[in-house]
Amino acid sequence: MKTLNHDSKLNLIVLDMAGTTVADGGxxxxxxxxxxxxxxxxxxxxxxxxxxxxxxxxxxxxxxxxxxxxxxxxxxxxxxxxxxxxxxxxxxxGGRIAPVPGAREAIEQLTSEGRTVALSTGFARATQDAILAALGWQDLVALTLCPADAGGRGRPYPDMVLAAFLRTGAVDDVRRTVVAGDTSYDMLSGVRAGAGIVAGVLTGAHDKDQLTRSGATHVLGSVAELPGLIARAEA
Structure with a gap:
């Protein structure tokens, strides 16, 4: 893992949706x-x-x-x-979607700490917007990204993470970015973007071994644990 200066704040958080912040349920x-x-x-x-x-x-x-x-x-x-x-x-x-337990609270905590949170997905914009509307999350985060918003290439390319970096201006060093997701492709995207923390979560598609093999710096039970991980990394 790349080392960060002690005064570095991890102020850009890029979170996957289905399987990470949103319970997909198959x-x-x-x-x-x-x-x-x-x-x-x-x-x-x-x-x-x-x-x-x-x-x-x-x-x-x-x-x-x-x-x-x-x-x-x-x-x-x-x-x-x-x-x-x-x-x-x-x-x-049809109401077949719900937040991962603790996901909204984690996002709100990260935002309250002065961090910028972005939600990314492999779905098309119309589907992403439907999920956000179903959850009442339209105004929850600063930025939402689908592949078309970042030149058309989705994961495992780093494009959506880098688009969040460029569009938000939340950090001046990509190593101060945190990426979290439930799949190997999320991990590869974060690693290729140069994120300082690339956290896998076990609420979705892939297991600990798959996430670690694809470059996860940490593996968490769920995204609810992410604020604590970031606090420890900054301490």
Whole structure:
């Protein structure tokens, strides 16, 4: 881990949404199955199982990138992505989403300490906005980012973290940024951006070994533990 000066404050916090601050409850897989069925992938087939395994392995990546890999041809990928976003949006509208316990409180604590918090996602903007509206989080943080807000490349690229760094001006050194997420792609994104703390959380897709292998500097039970970790790092 990069060392920080004792007077350095970790004032930019970039948090993932589904699986990290938002309890997804398997909605990604359900929405994928609905989208795949619309494109003729039979539920229960070997093709469906193989594609679902890939979706699980790439949790955290930009969804359109996942569909480009699975379906190849751009028109099919765009159709699949649109169907996925529609299915996910319907699940969100149906009340199938909730905050991770303690997530809102952690965000409010970090903000009250003078830190800037950004929420990032691999979903499209319309889906991200639907999740924020369902939770009543539209005004909770200073910045929300989806891949299209950072040039179109989602995780594992560092683009969304660096976009938060550039847009907020919250810190003058990228090492004073904290990134937290539940997937290997979140960890890779944080490491590649040069964040001082890259924290994995165990409330989502990937386990401690996967998070650590992808560069997590810390692994927490949940994002609720993040304010304490930051306080200790600054002490």
């Amino acid at each position: 909605l990604v897989e359900q929405a994928f199955s609905a989208a795949a069925a619309r494109l003729g992938v039979e539920p229960g087939s070997a093709d469906h199982a193989g594609k679902l395994d890939y979706v699980r392995a790439t949790m955290g990546e930009s969804k359109i990138t996942v569909f480009r890999h699975l379906f190849g041809e751009e028109t099919l990928a765009q159709r699949a992505n649109a169907a996925f976003e529609e299915a996910y949006g319907e699940l969100v509208d």
